[in-house]
Amino acid sequence: MTTLLIKNAHLLATLDDTRREIPDGGMFIRDNVIEQVGPTADLPETADSVYDMAGHVVLPGLINTHHHMYQSLTRAVPAAQDAELFGWLKTLYPLWARLTPEMIRISTLTAMTELLLSGCTTSSDHLYVFPNGCRLDDSIEAATEIGMRFHACRGSMSVGESKGGLPPDSLVENEPDILADTQRLIEDYHDADRHAMLRIAAAPCSPFSVSQGLMRDTGELARTYGVGLHTHLAENTNDLAYSREKFGMTPAEYVENLGWVGTDVWHAHCVQLDQPGIDLFARTGTGVAHCPCSNMRLASGIAPIRKMIDAGVTVGLGVDGCASNDGAHMLGEARQAMLLQRVGFGPAALSARQALELATRGGASVLGRDDIGSLAVGKSADFIAFNLNEVEFAGAHSDPLAAMVFCAPAKVDYSFINGKLIVENGRITRMDIPAILRRHNELAADLLRGEAA
Numbered sequence: 481m482t483t484l485l486i487k488n489a490h491l492l493a494t495l496d497d498t499r500r501e502i503p504d505g506g507m508f509i510r511d512n513v514i515e516q517v518g519p520t521a522d523l524p525e526t527a528d529s530v531y532d533m534a535g536h537v538v539l540p541g542l543i544n545t546h547h548h549m550y551q552s553l554t555r556a557v558p559a560a561q562d563a564e565l566f567g568w569l570k571t572l573y574p575l576w577a578r579l580t581p582e583m584i585r586i587s588t589l590t591a592m593t594e595l596l597l598s599g600c601t602t603s604s605d606h607l608y609v610f611p612n613g614c615r616l617d618d619s620i621e622a623a624t625e626i627g628m629r630f631h632a633c634r635g636s637m638s639v640g641e642s643k644g645g646l647p648p649d650s651l652v653e654n655e656p657d658i659l660a661d662t663q664r665l666i667e668d669y670h671d672a673d674r675h676a677m678l679r680i681a682a683a684p685c686s687p688f689s690v691s692q693g694l695m696r697d698t699g700e701l702a703r704t705y706g707v708g709l710h711t712h713l714a715e716n717t718n719d720l721a722y723s724r725e726k727f728g729m730t731p732a733e734y735v736e737n738l739g740w741v742g743t744d745v746w747h748a749h750c751v752q753l754d755q756p757g758i759d760l761f762a763r764t765g766t767g768v769a770h771c772p773c774s775n776m777r778l779a780s781g782i783a784p785i786r787k788m789i790d791a792g793v794t795v796g797l798g799v800d801g802c803a804s805n806d807g808a809h810m811l812g813e814a815r816q817a818m819l820l821q822r823v824g825f826g827p828a829a830l831s832a833r834q835a836l837e838l839a840t841r842g843g844a845s846v847l848g849r850d851d852i853g854s855l856a857v858g859k860s861a862d863f864i865a866f867n868l869n870e871v872e873f874a875g876a877h878s879d880p881l882a883a884m885v886f887c888a889p890a891k892v893d894y895s896f897i898n899g900k901l902i903v904e905n906g907r908i909t910r911m912d913i914p915a916i917l918r919r920h921n922e923l924a925a926d927l928l929r930g931e932a933a
Contacts, residue, residue, distance in 0.1 A: 484509040484861070484899060485527035487520040489538040490868055493881050495840050496856040499833075501881060505538065509861045512675055512899035517855055535869050536893060537880050539836070540854050541601025541629075541862035542810040543843025546710075546748040546769035546798025549591035549605045549619065550576070550584055553924040554803045565716050565778050566646060572803060573648055575927055576609045581618045583923050588622035590920045591808055593913055595799070596903055598809040599892045601629055601862040602843070602852055604769075604798075606710060606748070608635025608685040609651055616665055620678065626911055627902050629676075629862065631847055632669070633683035633710050634662045636698075638690045644726070646688045655694045658684075659701060666705045674851050675860045677898060681708035686715075687734060688722050695738045702744070708848055709740060710769075713747035716780035720752045732757025741766045746846045748798060751775055751783045758784070762792040767846035770838065772816040773807065774800035782824040785817065789834075796843035812889035814839040832885035861899035864892045 485508055486492075492505025494517060508516040508523050516523055551572075554560075560571040588605065595603055607616055616634050623630035639645030640652040662682050670680040682702040684690040695711075702709050714720060714731040723731045732753060735741055741760060746767030753761070753768075761768065770785050788795050797817055799808045814835040821830035844853025851860045866873075868880055872890040876883035884890075895903035902909060 481511055482529070482899075483527035484896075485524060485530045486533055486538065486863070487523065487530065489533040489536055489865070491880050492517070492538045492855065493836075494855040495540050495837060496854045506533070507855060507861075507863070509899055512861050514855060514857055514859050514861050517857060531894065533865050533894070536865040536867055537884060538855075538863055538865045539599070539884070540840045541852065541864050541895065541897065542599045542814070542839045543796060543847065543853060544595060544600050544603040544799055544810055545746060545767075545796040545843050545846045546771055546800055547591065547603055547605045547808070548607070548801030548803075549588045550579060550607060550609070551801035551803035552587045552591045552808075552920070553579075553583060553927050555806045557803065557928070560803070563778075564718065565780060566718050568778060568804065569646060573651055577611050577648070577651055578927055578930065579609060579614055580612050581614050583927065584614050584618035585622045586916060586920050586923055588619045589626055589911070589916050591802055592623065592626050592628050593908060593911070593916065594808040595810060596626070596628065596895055596908060597891045597906070598811050598889065599864040599866070599895065600810040601864065601895060601897045601902075602631070602847070603628055604631035604633055604681070604710070604847065606633040606635050606683050606685075608637055608683065610653065611651065620669060623678070626908070627897055627900060629852070629860075629897055631679050631681055631708070632665070633681040634665050635683045635685050636662075636690060636694065637685045638694050639688075652689070655691065655697070658694065659697055662698065662701060663705075666707055670705065670707055672706060675898065679707065681710050683710040686712040686719075687727070687731065688719070692727075692738060695740060699739050707744075709745045711740070711747060713750055714752040714757070715749040715775075716751060716778065730754060730757060732760050736760055743767075744848060746794075746796070748800070749775065749780065749783065750788075751781045753784065753788075755787070758788055758791050758793060761788070765794060767794040767796065769798040769846060770795055770817060771798045771800035771805070771813075772820045773813060774804040776816070776820065777804055777806065782820055784824070786821050786825045786829045794842065794845045795838055796846035797839045809889050810839060811884060815885050815889060818885055832882040835885050836881070862897050864896075865894040866890055867893040
């Protein structure tokens with residue numbers, strides 16, 4: 481067994497049930513579990529590894545509840561820069577049809593690098609395109625290699641243009657094949673144990689790309705195995721109109737009819753979720769992944785997060801896809817969530833500390849976990865540290881915790897996941913990042929030139 485001592489933090493923000501903020505704080509960790517949290521003077525003086533966090537703010541690792549990591553290959557594509565959701569998708573679908581297994585692996589490593597440097601320690605990823613032999617296994621391999629705690633979502637599309645769906649027929653799959661592969665992935669990879677590093681979720685892409693039958697069958701499969709359910713919902717007004725036209729229901733009515741509500745379900749976006757939908761989600765414990773940057777980028781609107789929180793809806797944050805956000809900075813996403821709610825609902829609509837809660841405790845609840853999201857005895861040793869002496873925080877030391885959100889998003893100085901050092905002095909410890917980025921940019925250029933696959 482190995483021990484780890486974190487000491488002398490300028491401020492240790494636990495985000496625990498009492499929201500303790502501990503000056504000169506620290507933690508004592510055994511293997512991958514937090515054993516003690518408190519003032520440095522109250523902790524053991526020695527451990528196998530000791531890190532002096534003087535001048536740093538220590539926080540729980542941030543949790544990303546919605547992403548499409550393969551999209552890091554198609555950032556800022558000119559033809560899609562000024563489109564709303566449906567037009568944006570139609571522009572990019574032909575590019576994504578050229579993806580290869582290597583592209584999935586390298587794009588995942590690249591997206592996870594950006595997330596890690598922003599303070600993210602746990603991420604979900606929603607992969608729903610599988611051309612040219614691509615598999616979710618390619619993403620899982622990358623997450624294992626880089627050391628990120630991972631919720632891998634087996635996405636799917638089964639209704640192409642010829643059947644009234646949005647994606648081209650070339651990108652959809654047969655529903656029996658989707659269900660069989662989802663079952664294989666759950667049986668091969670899903671870890672239901674506490675402190676698990678890898679879990680699988682079942683995740684048909686959206687109401688406009690899968691059938692009602694697949695939604696129901698996927699729900700039954702997921703609940704047989706006890707895994708989470710995830711999809712996009714009510715992202716913009718076109719999404720809302722599609723649901724009314726095709727199903728004669730609002731998006732919330734649609735998922736309720738299919739049984740896609742409950743504590744094992746989380747929906748991305750919900751920008752156009754109405755009050756009955758908010759009440760439904762609160763009543764059933766259904767989660768929401770709020771993606772403010774993407775919602776602004778695609779002009780989808782302002783999700784009513786303040787109303788959701790007041791109603792008791794479980795809300796976490798997501799960066800969404802790299803091609804609809806063009807970034808993957810979790811601390812930046814928390815900042816945008818705070819600012820956007822203020823634009824929509826007033827200057828006190830969301831505080832800095834509430835935004836951090838969405839990025840930590842909220843994300844843990846959305847993903848159905850009670851072992852991450854705060855720094856407390858018995859929790860997984862996932863934590864991050866930001867250096868207050870960087871230029872971003874100059875003049876903001878009167879409230880260093882609020883500075884994490886109010887000030888310009890900074891890179892993390894240290895990151896530990898499952899008790900292991902992943903980022904040290906702003907550098908990822910176990911990967912040749914320059915080599916990954918070189919290969920990533922080569923593959924992105926190939927994809928745009930049509931030379932892939």
